[in-house]
Amino acid sequence: MKLTVGVDIGGTKIAAGVVDDAGRVLARLQRPTPARTAEVAEAVAVLIEGLCEDYPVAAVGLGVGGFIDAERETVLFAKNIGWRSEPIRRTMESRLGLPVVIENDANAAAWAESRFGAGSGEAFLVVLTVGTGVGCGIIIGGSIYRGSFGTAAECGHLPLVPGGLRCSCGGDGCWEMYCSGTALENEARKLAQQGAADSLLRRAGGRIEAITGGVVTAAAAEGDTVAVGLMRETAWWLGRGMAAIAAVLDPGCFVIAGGLSVAESLLIDAARESFLSHLPARGMRGEARIVAAGLGLDAGLIGAADLARARASR
Amino acid sequence: MKLTVGVDIGGTKIAAGVVDDAGRVLARLQRPTPARTAEVAEAVAVLIEGLCEDYPVAAVGLGVGGFIDAERETVLFAKNIGWRSEPIRRTMESRLGLPVVIENDANAAAWAESRFGAGSGEAFLVVLTVGTGVGCGIIIGGSIYRGSFGTAAECGHLPLVPGGLRCSCGGDGCWEMYCSGTALENEARKLAQQGAADSLLRRAGGRIEAITGGVVTAAAAEGDTVAVGLMRETAWWLGRGMAAIAAVLDPGCFVIAGGLSVAESLLIDAARESFLSHLPARGMRGEARIVAAGLGLDAGLIGAADLARARASR
Amino acid sequence: MKLTVGVDIGGTKIAAGVVDDAGRVLARLQRPTPARTAEVAEAVAVLIEGLCEDYPVAAVGLGVGGFIDAERETVLFAKNIGWRSEPIRRTMESRLGLPVVIENDANAAAWAESRFGAGSGEAFLVVLTVGTGVGCGIIIGGSIYRGSFGTAAECGHLPLVPGGLRCSCGGDGCWEMYCSGTALENEARKLAQQGAADSLLRRAGGRIEAITGGVVTAAAAEGDTVAVGLMRETAWWLGRGMAAIAAVLDPGCFVIAGGLSVAESLLIDAARESFLSHLPARGMRGEARIVAAGLGLDAGLIGAADLARARASR
Amino acid sequence: MKLTVGVDIGGTKIAAGVVDDAGRVLARLQRPTPARTAEVAEAVAVLIEGLCEDYPVAAVGLGVGGFIDAERETVLFAKNIGWRSEPIRRTMESRLGLPVVIENDANAAAWAESRFGAGSGEAFLVVLTVGTGVGCGIIIGGSIYRGSFGTAAECGHLPLVPGGLRCSCGGDGCWEMYCSGTALENEARKLAQQGAADSLLRRAGGRIEAITGGVVTAAAAEGDTVAVGLMRETAWWLGRGMAAIAAVLDPGCFVIAGGLSVAESLLIDAARESFLSHLPARGMRGEARIVAAGLGLDAGLIGAADLARARASR
Secondary structure (H helix, E strand, O other), X not given: OOEEEEEEEOOOEEEXXXXXXXXXXXXXXXXXXXXXXXXXXXHHHHHHHHHHHHOOEEEEEEEXXXXXXXXXXXXXXXXOOOEEEEOHHHHHXXXXXXOEEEEEHHHHHHHHHHHHOOOOOOOEEEEEEEOXXXXXXXXXXXXXXXXXXXXXXXXXXXXXXXXXOEOOOOOEOEHHHOOOHHHHHHHHHHHHHOOOOHHHHHHOOOOHHHOOHHHHHHHHHOOOHHHHHHHHHHXXXXXXXXXXXXXXXXXXXXXXXOHHHHHHHHHHHHHHHHHHHHOOOOOOOOOOEEEEOOOHHHHHHHHHHHHHHHHHHO | OOEEEXXXXXXXXXXXXXXXXXXXXXXXXXXXXXXXXXXXXXXXXXXHHHHHHHOOEEEEEEEEOOEEOOOOOOEEEEOOOOEEEEOXXXXXXXXXXXXXXXXXXXXHHHHHHHHHOOOOOXXXXXXXXXXXXXXXXXXXXXXXXXOOOOOOOOHHHOEOOOOEOEOOOOOEOEHHHOOOHHHXXXXXXXXXXXXXXXHHHHHOOOOHHHOOHHHHHHHHHOOOHHHHHHHHHHHHHHHHHHHHHHHHXXXXXXXXXXXXXXXXXXHHHHHHHHHHHHOOOOOOOOOOEEEXXXXXXXXXXXXXXXXXXXXXXX | OOEEEEEEEOOOEEEEEEXXXXXXXXXXXXXXXXXXXXXXXXXXXXXXHHHHHXXXXXXXXXXXXXXXXXXXXXXXXXXXXXXXXXOHHHHHHHHHOOOEEEEEHHHHHHXXXXXXXXXXXXXXXXXXXXXXXXXXXXXEOOEEOOOOOOOOOOHHHOEOOOOEOEOOOOOEOEHHHOOOHHHHHHHHHHHHHOOOOHHHHHHOOOOHHHOOHHHHHHHHHOOOHHHHHHHHHHHHHHHHHXXXXXXXXXXXXXXXXXXXXXXXXXXXXXXXXXXXXXXOXXXXXOXXXXXXXXXXXXXXXXXXXXXXXXXXXX | OOEEEEEEEOOOEEEEEEEOOOOOEEEEEEEEOOOOHHXXXXXXXXXXXXXXXXXXXXXXXXXXXXXXXOOOOOEEEEOOOOEEEEOHHHHXXXXXXXXXXXXXXXXXXXXXXXXXXXXXXXXXXXXEEEOOOEEEEEEEOOEEXXXXXXXXXXXXXXXXXXXXXXXXXXXXXXXXXXXXXXXXXXXXXXXXXXXXXXXXXXXXXOOHHHOOHHHHHHHHHOOOHHHHHHHHHHHHHHHHHHHHHHHHHOOOEEEEEOHHHHHHHHXXXXXXXXXXXXXXXXXOOOOOEEEEOOOHHHHHHHHHHHHHHHHHHO
C-alpha cells in the first residue's frame, strides 16, 4: 500500500498529513503560514520532510488557495499567500526528490468528498466550501473539471447583484460577498454598531471587532435570535447561488463544507428551501440533493494526497 | 456517404433539412408550427417524409426548445409547443421506421457550431443563442454537456438580479429577461409609450405593438441612436452573464448566435468589453474568445442531423 | 355644528359617509364601483344624495385613487376607475348644488390620521396605506404636501430595485411591487405552484388563484410559518422604503394603514427593525416613530369629509 | 445696506466671503482645513476676523458638511471635520461678538441657488451637489426644508440598490455610491487596473491612484470615450435618483451643482433623459425642469451669508 502526503496551504495555516489509499489520515503536522511570501515554500518543505522521516511517502500533493495554470505547473495568483506565477511544482520536486502535484484547494477538497466523503458515487458533483469566501470544486464523470485555462469553478465570484458589494476580484456583487463568514461578520458588526446585536456583542467580550463569522455561527447554533436571522439570510444567498450553478451545470448533488458547518442543519435546511424556490422551472426537472460534507476540514489535505497517488502510480 | 435529416421544432416554425456529413444542407422544408399541440408530431413527420421521398435518409434528429430527460427519450416540458412528458423519440421512430434522436435545440445548435461553425476545435465551448430568450449549449471535450438530469445549460435562467423581473420559469431576475429580443422589445415599447422613441415608432408604422426586437435590432444596425442605446444595454447584460458562466465553466470560447446577430459587431464588441470588465480576477487568468456564430439560423437543424448520424452509425 | 360628506372612490367600491367636526362617522352608504367609467360619477352622486336626505350636509369631499392636478379641479388619471382629465369637482358641484373638494385618497387618509388618528399632533407626518399597492400622504406643518404639480407623495413608486419588477407606472423596481398585498399574493402563489405552501393552499380551498394577500395576512396573524416568512419579507421592504423616505423628508412619525393591518404587530415590529437597520447614519440622528393607523379603513372617507369642511367655512 | 460673512467649512478647505444683499461676493479668504479637529473653530474665526477688519459685518453664517440639530445650535456629526455634538454657534458668537447662524452646507447652497441662482422663483426646488458625494437641499415655499430632527434632504443616502455598495453611513446601495466623483474614480481605477483605460491613465501621469473624479470629468468634457461612458453611467444614476425624489416631493425644478459640472451638458442632458425614463407615470404628470447651477462653487458661502442676514435683521 502506497502512502502519500497532502498539504493544504492557506493564508492562515499550513496543514500536512500522511494519507493512505482509503483516505485515512495517518499522521498530521501543522503550522502558521509565514508572513513573508519567500518563506512559504521552505515551511511547506520542512513539514513534508518531517512526515517523510516516519513514513514511506511515494508522492506529494499541494492544495493551494489560488488560481493555477491549466498544466498544473504554476500558481498564477494566490492572494493570501502572495504567490504570483510561482513554479511551485518544479521547485518542490527538486527540493524533495519526490513526484509533486498541485491543485486548487477547493478542487482538492471536492475530490476528497467525491472519493471518500459525502459526494461518493455522484457523477455530477459540486462541492462548496463556505468559509471566509466561497470555494468551489466541480467533479464531472469522476474527474475534476478545470476548464479551458485551469480556472473553472470560481463560483464564489458569480456576479449575482448588479451594483453590489465590491469584491477583491474587481467585480461587484460577487456571491461570496453575501454568502460567507465574512458577510456574516460584516452584517453582525453593523448591527452591533447600531446597538441591535447586544447578545453577539456580549459573546465577543464587548468588542465589536471581536465579532467574527465564527462567533455568529456558534451563536446561531445555540439559537440566538439575531444570529439565526443572519444565518437565514446567508442560507437564502447560498440557495440562490446554487440555483445559478444548477442553471449551468445541473449537478446531481451539492456538498456543503467549510467553517459555517457548526450551524449545519440550520444552514443546509434553509439553503435547500431557498435553492428550490429559486430553481428554474422547478417541478418539471430533477432536483439536486444538498448534503453536509463528510470529511470536515481535512478534505483539502486528503484530496491533495489522493491526487498525488495517481501521479505516483504512473 | 450517409445523409440524415435534422428538424428544428420551435414555437413559431418547424424547419427540416437533409444534411450531409460535412454539415451542408442539401434540401430544406419549413412550415408554421400548428397551434394545436396534438398536431405538431404529425406535422413534423410529414415534413420528414417529404424529404425522404427525394433523398436516402439514414436517421433523423429532432431539436426541441424545451427540457429533455437524461436518457433523451422524452420531452419533459416544451412551453412554446405545449408538450409535457411527450415520448416523442419512440413515437417518431414507429411512425418513420428510422432511427430518431432528440436533443434540446440550443444544444443541437451548439453541437453544429462546434463541429462545422465558429466553435470548431474548441475543447471548452459555450454557444449562446440570443433571440426571444437566451438558449445555451455547452460542449466539453467534444461532447454535449447535459448534466445529471438532462437539463444543464439553461443559462438563460441564471438569476442575476435579486428582486428582478419575473420570468416564466418562476424565477426573478433571470438573465434572459435583460438580454434578449424580448427585453429589447419591452424597453423599446416603454420608451415609445413615453414619447421617447419616435424613430422606432416610425419604423413600426406608428404602432407601438409593432415595435419588435427585430425592429430595434435593424434600427441599431443602421445607427439609430435610441436603438443603439438599447442594444448597448443588452450587450452589457450579455457580457455580465458570460462572466457568470466563466466563473463556473471557464470556457475557451463563446459563440454568439441568434436573431440579434444583424447588429453583430455592435452587439459582440460591446459584449466583449462588458465581459472583460465583469470577469473575476481579470488580468490574472486566461480570457475566452467571443465570436459570432458561423452557421446562422440553420445551426439547430444541422446539429440535430449530425447527432442523428452518430446514432445511424451504431 | 356643520356636517360634511366624505366619499372614498376606489377601483372596487365607493364608500360615503356623513362626518362631524370631530371626525365621527354618523352614517355610511356603500356600493361596488360600476364597471363602466361613465357611470361612476352618477353612482357617487346617488350615494351622496342618499345621505343628504337625512342630514344637513354643508359640503362634500371626494377621495380618489389617482393623480389630481395642482389646482384640485381635475382628476388627471385614475387607473382603476378609468378617469382621465376628468373635471369631477365642477361636474359634481353642478349636480349637487354643494361645495365640493377633491383629493388623492391616500392624502385624504393621511389628513384624517393627522387630525383624528394616530398621527395627531405630528408636524412632519407620513401615512402609508399598504394594501393592493402602497399609498402615501405627507403632512407638513399641518397641511397636505402636494408638490409642484399636485402629484407628490407617490412613494409607492420609489425605484428601489434597479432592473426590478415592472410596475404599471412604467418603472422597474417600484417599492409597491415588493411591499403590498399584491406582492404577498404573487410570492405566495409562486410557492404554492412549487408545492411549498400547502397550508396556504388549504386555506384557499385548494385553488392557487384563491390565495390572496388577505389569505396570507390572516394566516400570518395565526402564526402560519410560510405566511409569517412572507410577511417578514414584506416588512423588510416596508422598513427599507421608509428609510428612503426618511433620507428625503426626515419625518417625526410614520403611520401604517391599509389592509395588511390584520397582522399588525408582526408587520410593524419587523418593519421598525428593518427601518432602523437601513436608516442612514443611525445613532447620530433622531428616529421617527412608527405606529399603526388609528382610523382603520374609514380614514379616506373621514379625511375627505374634513377637507370639505374647510371649504364650507369659507 | 448690510453686509454679512458666509463661511463654507468643508473637509478639505474653509472658504469665507463678505456678501451683500444681492448675493455678490465682495471679498474672499480661504485656507486648508486644519487636520486637527480642535483647531478648526479657531481657523474659521481667524478668517472671519480678517474679513471684518475691512468690512462692516452685521452677522455670520456657517455652512457645515454634516448633520445639524433641529434648533440649528449644534453640529451633531460632521464626518470630514471630526465634530460631534459641537455647539459651534454659541462658541463662535462668544468669540466674534456677532450674531451667528449655522446650516448644513448643501442646504446653504440650495438657499443661495434659490435666492440668486438657477432656482430663483421656484416654490418647490431641489438642489443637488454632485461632488465627492451627493449633497441635497430642499426649498419649499421659500424656506429650507429641514424635517423633524433637522436632518432632512440627505438624499445621497437614498437606498437605491438592495445588497449594493456599502456606504460610510452604514447603509448598502446608497445613491451617492453610484452617482458621485468618488464613484467615477472607483470605476475608472478599476478599468485602469484591468488595462482598459489607457487614455485616463496617461492623463494621470501613468499612476492609477492619480486618476480622480476630476480627471475623468475633464476627460469626458474633451470627449474621451472611456470617460464619456463612465459619465453616462453616472448620469443614468443621477436621473434614477431624481425620479426617486420626484416620487416623494414632486418638485418643479432640480438644480445640479458641484464638481462634476465641467462636463455639464453631457451630464445634465443624459441625466434628464434617464430621469424622464424612470419617472413614475410619465406622460400623465408634470415634469420638473433640470438645470445647471448658477453660482458655481460659491453657492454654499453665499447661502450661509444670506441666511445670516435674516438673523441680523431681527
